[in-house]
Amino acid sequence: MVAAAIAAQGVVHKLAVRDLNIRYGDHVALSGVSLEVREHEIFGIIGPANAGKTSFLKALNRMDMFDSAMRVDGTVEFNGRDVRQLRNVYALRKRIGVVFPLPVGLPMTIYENVALAPRLSGIRDRAELDVIVERCLTRAALWDEVKDRLNSLGSLLSGGQQQRLTIARALSQSPEVLMLDEFSIAVDPVTTMRIEDVLKELRSEMTIVLVTNLVQQARRLADRTAFFLDGACVEIGDTEALFEGEVQNPKTRDYIEGRFG
Amino acid sequence: MAENPHSLDDFDRRTPDWYVDRLMQSLVFIGGFSAIVFILGIFLFVAKEGLGFVTTDFDPVEFFTTEYWAPSDEDAPEFGILALIAGTAAVTGLAMLVAIPFALGAAIYIGEFATGKTREFLKVLVELLAAIPSVVWGFIGLSIMNPLIIAVFDVPVGLNVLNAGIILGLMAAPIMTSIAEDALKAVPDRYREAAEAMGATRWQVIVKVVLPAAKNGLLGAVLLGVGRGFGETMAVLMATGHSVNLPTSVFDSVRALTATIAAELGETAVGSEHYGALFTIGIFLFLITFVINMTADLIVRGVRKG
Numbered sequence: 001m002v003a004a005a006i007a008a009q010g011v012v013h014k015l016a017v018r019d020l021n022i023r024y025g026d027h028v029a030l031s032g033v034s035l036e037v038r039e040h041e042i043f044g045i046i047g048p049a050n051a052g053k054t055s056f057l058k059a060l061n062r063m064d065m066f067d068s069a070m071r072v073d074g075t076v077e078f079n080g081r082d083v084r085q086l087r088n089v090y091a092l093r094k095r096i097g098v099v100f101p102l103p104v105g106l107p108m109t110i111y112e113n114v115a116l117a118p119r120l121s122g123i124r125d126r127a128e129l130d131v132i133v134e135r136c137l138t139r140a141a142l143w144d145e146v147k148d149r150l151n152s153l154g155s156l157l158s159g160g161q162q163q164r165l166t167i168a169r170a171l172s173q174s175p176e177v178l179m180l181d182e183f184s185i186a187v188d189p190v191t192t193m194r195i196e197d198v199l200k201e202l203r204s205e206m207t208i209v210l211v212t213n214l215v216q217q218a219r220r221l222a223d224r225t226a227f228f229l230d231g232a233c234v235e236i237g238d239t240e241a242l243f244e245g246e247v248q249n250p251k252t253r254d255y256i257e258g259r260f261g
Numbered sequence: 262m263a264e265n266p267h268s269l270d271d272f273d274r275r276t277p278d279w280y281v282d283r284l285m286q287s288l289v290f291i292g293g294f295s296a297i298v299f300i301l302g303i304f305l306f307v308a309k310e311g312l313g314f315v316t317t318d319f320d321p322v323e324f325f326t327t328e329y330w331a332p333s334d335e336d337a338p339e340f341g342i343l344a345l346i347a348g349t350a351a352v353t354g355l356a357m358l359v360a361i362p363f364a365l366g367a368a369i370y371i372g373e374f375a376t377g378k379t380r381e382f383l384k385v386l387v388e389l390l391a392a393i394p395s396v397v398w399g400f401i402g403l404s405i406m407n408p409l410i411i412a413v414f415d416v417p418v419g420l421n422v423l424n425a426g427i428i429l430g431l432m433a434a435p436i437m438t439s440i441a442e443d444a445l446k447a448v449p450d451r452y453r454e455a456a457e458a459m460g461a462t463r464w465q466v467i468v469k470v471v472l473p474a475a476k477n478g479l480l481g482a483v484l485l486g487v488g489r490g491f492g493e494t495m496a497v498l499m500a501t502g503h504s505v506n507l508p509t510s511v512f513d514s515v516r517a518l519t520a521t522i523a524a525e526l527g528e529t530a531v532g533s534e535h536y537g538a539l540f541t542i543g544i545f546l547f548l549i550t551f552v553i554n555m556t557a558d559l560i561v562r563g564v565r566k567g
Contacts (some may be wrong), residue, residue, distance in 0.1 A: 086271055086272040087275065088271065088273065088279055090279065090282075091271050
């Protein structure tokens with residue numbers, strides 16, 4: 001019935017979060033967040049430090065399992081399935097790619113960094129892997145810089161290059177959702193713009209959740225934007241409308257206009 | 262929902278990879294759990310063998326506070342281990358006085374100052390030193406240190422606390438150096454760069470940034486040395502003089518807890534009072550080691566919180 005209702009509206013919810021609460025011991029990181037991310041949209045999340053943005057991403061693909069102090073309540077549905085009820089959480093992570101703020105070049109060659117996940121999924125054919133590696137590195141705007149030294153160590157690249165390698169790796173399994181957590185911290189402005197262009201193209205293939213510190217980046221990319229403040233989602237709306245000043249909460253306007261942060 | 266490229270089912274399907282994952286998790290769990298089983302097993306064995314003595318002739322006050330150890334006296338055997346405790350403590354204490362400066366100095370030189378070939382050479386050398394069997398150290402104590410101490414200090418016997426302390430210190434230093442150097446190496450280079458970028462000298466960087474960052478590992482190295490001192494048997498047996506004695510100076514011969522067990526256990530009848538007393542010493546050693554490790558753990562936790 002729910003599915004029918006959604007279909008009637010012509011909107012597919014890729015992710016549906018209801019009443020999400022996250023605590024670390026006594027510290028409440030996130031409380032009562034409910035929102036939906038639609039298929040093939042770029043969903044921006046903005047907000048000052050400690051707003052709970054990163055904790056939110058962690059709950060989406062069950063990265064809370066890595067932190068024994070992290071407690072998650074509420075439901076997160078991916079394609080209509082509660083991610084907390086899944087038997088095979090690894091299958092979930094294959095379909096939700098993540099890019100963390102600080103680059104992580106794994107200690108193996110550039111080629112192997114990108115080919116790792118496809119190999120783990122059972123792709124053995126070298127030609128097929130070559131295609132994946134070139135496509136992902138090209139999309140991450142790194143191919144031209146590294147195509148002649150694919151066999152050098154990924155961990156020896158510069159910070160900005162490693163971040164693009166990280167993005168290439170996240171794309172290597174063609175995830176259905178790509179989550180980016182302040183990906184441009186370690187990347188120069190020109191490269192940031194190139195990656196932003198890539199993200200706009202990727203929208204036709206996947207759903208993107210973009211956490212960013214740069215309010216203007218959300219404006220450039222996001223179809224809809226949520227504003228997180230002190231562990232709560234205080235505003236969700238069409239990005240353009242928010243930036244035009246159509247806000248429910250005056251704090252959103254203050255933050256967007258840079259009056260606090 | 263038909264437009265989803267994947268079927269929803271594979272969230273529930275257990276793939277071969279999933280089973281391998283579970284299997285390996287179980288295997289490594291067994292590996293980790295077996296450590297607990299072995300430790301419990303050893304403790305139960307030692308406790309069982311010592312229990313006969315503890316429940317019958319054992320007088321804890323006499324056992325821990327008198328210094329007369331004459332377990333094979335037919336008429337009035339005496340079981341007081343105070344002198345043995347004092348012997349072990351004196352030798353271990355002196356050994357740490359010797360080993361800590363050597364080990365920390367060597368670790369700081371190798372980790373922070375030495376470069377290239379020097380560094381590699383020293384590391385290999387230190388690891389080689391750590392691999393020397395303890396009986397060889399005991400031999401050095403007997404045949405080199407003994408006459409040397411007699412000649413230098415003009416004392417009648419050279420097998421004493423000083424001899425064993427130095428031997429044990431030199432013995433513990435390489436392994437402590439190795440662990441301490443690992444702890445220093447684990448401090449990220451960006452800490453050093455950040456500190457040096459403010460104009461701090463190499464030494465200031467080491468004292469103010471590197472050593473505080475590595476303090477847990479360094480403490481671990483020291484406590485490993487203490488544990489080594491308590492547990493070492495052969496070198497201590499050979500270099501202390503092995504005579505029951507409450508030491509009043511470093512030139513007194515002493516006897517250690519471990520050496521007593523090693524020297525006497527083969528000579529006692531299984532199940533006899535003497536046999537039980539030796540196992541009671543074993544229980545005591547086990548508990549001391551446990552307390553040292555627990556203390557280390559608590560200190561490290563306290564350090565982390567602070």
